[in-house]
Amino acid sequence: MTSRPPRSASIPIPRASVSTSLNRNIESLISIPFITNGARPRLQSQGNRTASDDHHRGVGVAHGVRGASSSAVSTSPVRATARSFTQPVGSHFRTPSRSAATHEPRIIRAESSRNIDPSCLPSHSSSNSPVRTRRPSTAAVQAPSIQRNRSTSISQSRSTPASFPPPAYLDHSSFKHFFQTESPVSSLVGSKADSDSRTYSGVRSPPIDSDDDSNASPPPREPPVMSVASPDQPMRLPTRWSHEYRHSSLNLSENGRDLSFAGTSCNAERDTAAATRSVHPIPPACGVYYYEVQIHSKDQKAHISVGFAGPDVKLYRLPGWETNSWGYHGDDGCSFAAERNGTSYGPTFGLGDIIGCGIDFSTHRAFFTKNGTYLGPVFENVGRGIELYPTVGLQHIGESVKVNFGHEPFRFDIDYHVQQQRQLTWAKIMTRPLDPTLFVSAERSAATEEDAVPALPPATEQQTKQTINKLVFAYLAHHGYIKTARAFQKQTQGTAAATEGEGEGINSAVSGGGDDIEMDDVPGRSTLEADIELRTKIVNSVLSGEIDSALQETRDHYPRALVAEDGLMLVNLRCRKFVELVLETAELDKKMKAAIAREEVSTPETSELEDGMGMDVDDETLSGSETPVAANGRGGFRNGVVLDGTGTTSSLFTEAREMRSRPPSARELSTGQYEAALNAALAYGQTLDKDFKATENPEAKDIFLRTFAILTSSDPLTAGGAITEVAGHDARVQLANELNQAILRSQGRPADPALEMMYRHTAVCLLQLGLSRVGAAAFANMQKEFLDA
Template identity: 45%
Template structure:
């Protein structure tokens, strides 16, 4: 069987869990994959891969010409010029439109016997594409079948064995294959009949297959179009539990973890002796197995800024008086070994504190603080990739200024609306003054009037009765009301944002990099909306909190890389590598891989 091209499962899109929001942590989700890593496919793209497509109907091409297929592809009927196939070996068979992917773990379908016929020579099971369509499933090599007339199971030759009850018109026969054991099981009317056959699907594609022999024999299949008679979910869950229990009880091979000829630390050969000399099955071995896990957890906590939690966890590890604790004691916040001097500890603490403050500033929208302190503590970060990190921070600073302006203008509009309501209530006109052309009811100002009033308050102009704008220099009959503090604040915020945007555009006008031009265009597009956060779509995505989190994660990664540390914590890398290995195993035919669900067992739980 040719090896299919591996693709990620949907759960690889999930990042590690979000972080807490106390002052000593970076309150953001885990960093997204690096830009060089292609985004995992959407579920539709995943299902379109031939390696993971499931049977949905009987094939129009892969069937005997004496069998007719219904319009929906679910019914098969024996219909031909002869009343039945002649000879013991003659039959009419059909296969489904797709092979069963072993990556599904357990596959199951059900067949309703619409008409058994006079003799009931119906066979239900599986076959490879090489099996002739003139034979019942189970009568030839690489085919397996359960027969209606005698209840026997045939494992690829004519010498079958008694297996289950016979079945008749109206019965529903379920047929499943367990790729964790490479065995088949059948059900009748929802009752489990037991496992049968060996090595099913090993090294060969298998299809759901049906064989008929006589006139008017007819069946209808359920490939998941409707609920099954058999409680297949419970059966799958029991097998999943068995596989996961086996994984949990499998002992770690330390030779694989450290390498047979590799030491934990060249300067501490005694640690290698300790790792290999611990007797199996005891408490020391259990603690030794926990030591690498504690390192991974500590590295993860420090990487994402769980400063308090990391300190408490490290103190707990150091308080243990055993071999594994000795390994933990010298682990620094990023998973390496460090000197135990107080100076080194203080430097690490200050560095972590500075990084947390910078990233949290981005999350809160204080980009100016983030830029200033990044220049102070990590100047090379802003210079990398021809200043791309600094460019993104400056673009975010412009977006934050626009958001501040939007909030200030909304505050002015609210105050003007409240003022208009109060004025209408307090200064009701007398009846005799409301005749002639001006005799009309006074309603609340329209939204257009609010916008005009707000704009007038910001630029110091007064709208005339005709709708024209009268500037203070030309208004002789009335003078503009003094601007409110909120209007002054909004006007100042708008002017600051415009000036910052003009400088930003001028500084990067000659930068022709596509990433810069595209990001600059999206950034300036925010100006077109009075309330970017409520605009939805790309604008809201550009202005919202998630955009802050993405930028904060990218800055956090850049700082760590500038210090020679990994952009992703070792625990996260290990999770992704394990998930990729599980995916590969499933695509290569290891059915148990379907039940090693990384997301379900480690994230959703």
Template identity: 65%
Template sequence: MNTEAGTKPTLSDNEEDSSVSPPPSRPAVISIASPDEVMKLPTRWSYESRSSLLSLSENGRELSFQGQNCNGDRDAAAARSIQPIPPACGIYYYEVEIHSKGQKAHISVGFAGPDVKPSRLPGWEPSSWGYHGDDGCSFAAERHGTPYGPTFGLGDVVGCGIDFSTNRAFFTKNGTYLGSVFENVGKYTPIHPAVGLQHVGESVKVNFGHEKFLFDIDYYVLQERQKTWARIMSRPLDPTLFRSPAMSDGTAGDVEPLLPEVSEEQSKHTINKLVLSYLAHHGYVKTMKAFQNQTRNTSEETPSSPPSFDDDVEMDGIIGPSTPPLSTNAFEADIESRTQIVNCVLAGDIDAALAKTRQHYPSALDAEEGVMFVKLRCRKFVELVLESAELEKKMKAVASKEASKEEDHMGMMDVDGDGDSMVSESVIANGSARMSGYDPERSSGITELQVVTRQYEAALNSALAYGQSLDNDFKITHNLAIKNIFTQTFAILSVSDPLSAGGSITEVAGYNARVQLANELNQAILRSQGRPSNPALEMMYRQTAVCLLHLGLSQVGAAAFANMQKELLDA
């Protein structure tokens, strides 16, 4: 699709099927917190939350043991990251490179809660978990560890991860996965990456994602995401989800089903209506008819089965519960009208869009103190300004081309003539002829530059006149929302080329603004008829996505892998 302003895109789900409004390719999901608040990841060791026996590098990623060796399992020097790990990330992973005098390092790599003492190795204290290099054991708040993996020491890279969907940890050594370990890691307390050292000469360098990991964590995460999504997709449909609850005696909390339990066939019937309502909303008439034929052919015509979709398409079920039933002809005529109106907006023909809307859906323009009417008029002003800006660029290009031709002509005269005076007289005479409107090279006597200049002046005057009428309306309105629309529109006058200005001006003038206005107009028309402004299927998608976001932030780690956009849209 060409996205330049002034083009006329063809919007269809196939070569013959037009759509009322471009469906959003990325349905908006309301974020309940900023990315900084939700997904702030550890980036360095904490200067405050470390043992005084550990020296910290300037970049906060290297720790070295200083002082006398710690004895046995009584003392250690530990540090944890400056930030806890956000459960909403689903899986978290980091790596530590070991520097030690020997092949077995008295070092522990793992996790620790915010209250764990920095004088103890991760895994020795409650709310801490660690993998120890000297014996290869795993420790979870215990004095004697459990055999887990190989020992590690000088030059080894130990990776440490946590899967919040299971609250289990896992470790790697030199890029090799060692398996999951521990239970309820981070389930009841925030956790930080943590390390502990005991001997002089031991040091570690951490990679919190600043560099490429030795272990292929991306592939590991992909596998876990696919497992989670497979579990979701394999879950059978629960017909009771489509049962309508109602209060039996008006008291809160006492709920009984209004309808008997819904069968699987009736549930499928409801799902089909959701799909049909989506197709109807966006104007995919041919696709909608094909879907009807498919459901008619696959449904079993038995007394116990739900009614099939006949020729009247059961419009009361598709369009909305409060909408009067429409005949097939009236329904298709409505879609055709909305398609024409929306395509006029997308093509920049605002006058035609206004005329058709006023003819078929006048109440859509008058609702909310006429805000949609104002938006359309402001868009017309934008289109007039864009037209004059394009003609101005064309005028300058033609002037430059003609100036170049003059220079070439002067050069030829200088070569063939007898002197500078002869050239000057010829150029002046030719230039005077052009300025007076006579071009010896054009039989019409009018240059291209003069034609384009007149077109530019006419377009500019038209834009200024229309803008003056908008300014008069701006001065008398008391509606703050409408005043804001006027203000944003008039901002395009501050630049010579609104489409390349960037920022909020381009947002107002660009093609995406046309698409947004077309969708808003379609929604206004639907509301004026008592229909939902958004298809129920889109609303269900958005509500489900928000629920998954809440679950992820509530430390239900598996929700982080249920990425609806990636699975349903990006695929």
């Protein structure tokens, strides 16, 4: 079991922008799609919240487990926890495989929370309760009626389940990041549960032997709520047999793996047996799930059944006899699916044999293996619509089984098998006919589904290709790849013409053919190309800090982009201009100091004064706000300046302006430049300050405040925290991207390329399918199919 490449837990640093690209275009620098000013603070706050939650239920507890149980086969619980908690997003929610401090979960989380924090996925509101493992309802409704054995071996049950990483074959599932084998919280809490006498929902929870089981102990007659409705929950894998759901004639070892029959042998008519099942059900998002049991019995025909069962099958019956249970029997080699007499399936099994049980959720068929040999698929509709558990049933004294849920390597080459199934499933998906409503507008598509209009003819290859041509073209235009767009269009038209030459109007038959993406057409080339060029130019201006020119061009050509959303874009641009001015000042400040330092060598006595000079913006700000600001970043600024009253900011500018008139003999050119720059920055700052006071828009206010905060640092680019975030190059990139989107939006175009949205939308569909227990989704691995080289 090799440790997984750390992609999942890596820090999703936005792709580095290459500002020096020779081909400067919109693309060359924009690398952070989708982060808007508005979204950023929100994401952060969520990230923080989750971090603390995770601490509760994840990491902190994992440490606890480690400390508490030295017996744990330490396959690094922390690692697994970090993986599942920081990234419980499918592999398609991928993070670039940059750095990967996998053993530092908290650090990882801090980073990832800003980018893809898994918790940002869904339903924070509902499901983030810190103590989650124990469901109050379940704990409270410990129904006594079910045959459950909790009287025996309570002492054993406190044991820690042997910890192990999810088995390697599960890597074939695109949901692999969700899977979790440890249950740290429950183990820890479990050890205290009896003495704690905790109450849930006002009901005192009965002492339960293993808290592990609480999740898996539904009220008897009511099917459990199907698990996992939201993507922020990890999916628990079976790790051990259940104490709760175990017939009293079965003894279970401490680690939950060894099960032996300890009662009086069940009667020869085979009416009764003693069964158990795993604590956790199998997540269908596994795609294929597989486990093995090693048989110990007196002879080669054990009266043992292994297989799968629903949550509440009778424990005094062999798996396969009852509804919702499926089993392979050792004494006759038959397969049983809710039947009294089995169906001939495979060889008998007994002493020393290793029997493997697999379930393929993409087909809902089971399969078994004996000593590493595949015995073929069996049963239909296994586990459709119910939670499914590994199960085993014994009948005779002297019989026992040891289960391998992935604790150790499997006898059967399950990895290869799953790989085959994955490819098969993928091939099936790829050969399914396309939904023709995909290519028509949403309204028409909906109408078709409601039978309001006749069904569309099947989608043709031609239609697909034309659609992709449009997607590609729109993508190229969006990002300003103008030469590519031109060449592409020329070629698509050439191809269309060639095809049309002898044909009978393919293009006319299929909705106008490539006409939709013709640049040459009437208003044509000049308009579109000029548009892309202009947009690229504006974006590049922002990227190089020439905000004035970007502002001017936008005003001239895309005025609507500036007024949209209450003029936020204009605020953004103006604030950026201020930032650029301040940065220039800081740069000149450095130069000036360097010059002074040089002079210092000859005339050391002047140095003190000059040093003081260089810092004056900083000093002024500090005294104005009375806060040790730089280190505090944005928060400090807010407290100091804003809460003290808005007057502070303007007095700050005024005072600073007066300050600059204090000084130096113009013996240094750099000092003069510095002063001029400072002057300009402060003058601009004053106009911004007026705007700030005038605006009622909270978002705009927020932008202003964050911008002003950079005044609290003499060197915003290295100050770190929120200040650098506002001042740094990434902020330019982001602004450039936002401006590009605003311009496109003002033209009635999608703010994000449809191609990108198609990818994202597909990924979200698949994620939801996995959560909705559609096993085939596990084998549609977008990461693997589309991104891995």
